[in-house]
Amino acid sequence: MNELWDAVVIGGGAAGLNGAIMLARSRRSVVVVDSGTPRNAPADGVHGLLGLDGIPPAELLGRGRDEVRKYGGRIVHGEVVKAEPTPDGFTVTLADGTSLTAKRVLVATGLRDVLPDVKGLAEHWGRGVVHCPYCHGWEVRDEPIGVLGSAHHALLFRQLSDDIVFFANGTELEDDTRAKFAERGIRIVETPVAEIESTKEQITGVRLTNGEVVPRRVIAVATTMIARTDGIEGLGLPLEDVPNGRKFVTGMAGTTPVKGVWVAGNATDLTAQVGASAAAGALAGAHMNADLLA
Template sequence: MTDTTSAYATDTLPHTAVDAVVIGGGAAGLNGALMLARSRRSVVVIDSGMPRNAPAEAMHGFIVLDGMPPADLLAQGREQVRHYGGRVVLGEVTSAEPAAPGREGDLRFAVTLADGRTLTARRVLVATGLRDVLPDVPGLAEHWGRAVVHCPYCHGWEVRNEPIGVLATGPASVHHALLFRQLTKDLVYFTRGTELSEDTRARFAARNIRVVDTPVLDVMKSEGGGIAGVRLADGTFTARRFLAVATRMQARAEGLDGLQLPMEDLPDNMGRRFASGTSGVTEVPGVWVAGNATDLTAQVGASAAAGALSGAHINAHLATADTDAALAAAQGDTTITA
């Protein structure tokens, strides 16, 4: 994963409790923070500086911003959050857990960073994103995000008409192949020991998708630094310019055990995510989740939209809590004034 922390402007942590802490500084986290900051909520974003799409040269499928480098999008997002009074802090969360309630009995959460800094917040938005788990094929990982791609909507146009190979990882790879077939007439499907029914083989044959059952040994690099193709167990070589892989997507959960957020596995070994409901609400009071941490297939635009919705939902809950606290204080105030 590419490190994007160079020249990163980081804010200081406040000494008093804030309305919300956002764990994760990607599209979902920043848009959630933006909604909260624009609602005059005190909000801090904790950003590890290691976004999922760091290896990609450009972001696609997001209207108006199509083609923008991911790092530029995040840099602008951080500045927009700061424009409305939010803080963005570079750091890694090592623990997050419920803390003693506030003076009015409201929820509190304690967050600790790897360097020992601490923060207290009334609400938490988890937007940590996910980690792509690649198959263990020598030479594959070094081309990830460039000559090795996973999303036909993120990278498809850029690899159109090229010789593409699909490295199967499970049942989801069959549909993956059909999507990439839309982009090229030269597609090879490497089964890699996965099951392929006769019906699927017939469907592939009808679309001129060549199936290779011989195991893949490794990925061969081209002289220009890209991919030349794959070497098979029988010693033969299949030339490919690009490889498509349906990764296993794992929500990033490091440091969040104390929140006790429920997680669930998706079918066909597609991945593991944080369980959530409408607006990113979770079973844990005071904690929301948005973006790839709960929606593993969301692109940048969908993640940003989910973060905005969660941010608005958090603000609404805080408004209710503030009103409840004000009412309790007013009813408990027995001071007689002239």
């Protein structure tokens, strides 16, 4: 592990692994540092991925790691605690003291979802509490769905179920939005939400601050999505706040203002699904190979 690697990939999700495959297939020496905490771990399956729809997230990542190894890449399970430029490129230090040096770095750390501050949501995250109609919508079709998010969210989920309740929870709705909700049969609840009621297995309803309980089986939320930056602050990558969270600033193919560093996947594209993240990783990997050639 003391060699000078062509590339270190920080993050072993779809973007990181696919970037590593592109580099390894180009006969670049590449090592992936994987903390083993993927964002989609609670989900039963990955959807919208051509040819692999419904595959369990752990199985998909396991296949990806095997493919990286098949082409000569390395996978290291660990947590990055420091990453910084050096005269030779970059040094990446892990929590166990392992130090990796590389000519290039691909950041594919993903993001973390910050749920609305409502008691009972976190316990069912990724199952009874969902956020993406394209990732989970088919699986909750025709269920009584409560929406704690944006008006657009409510309209998207209305395409999947005719029993939608929008909990405004302080959100001001325009007259035009209220008219659209009325046309689509979306009920609006203005009383603030106190907590989510559930059994151990499933959600049963939404308790309001006046004590009323609105029966629901699924809660659709809009999360605040924050790029994971732990341990890589030393790279000096710029971040920007956007309406739905915070992400790394990137250009074409995941390039950054920091020479030798690329970013791919949810760390820079907050709403990208697995397929889009994998594609971004592949593009970044190819761009890195070309840069190494130059």
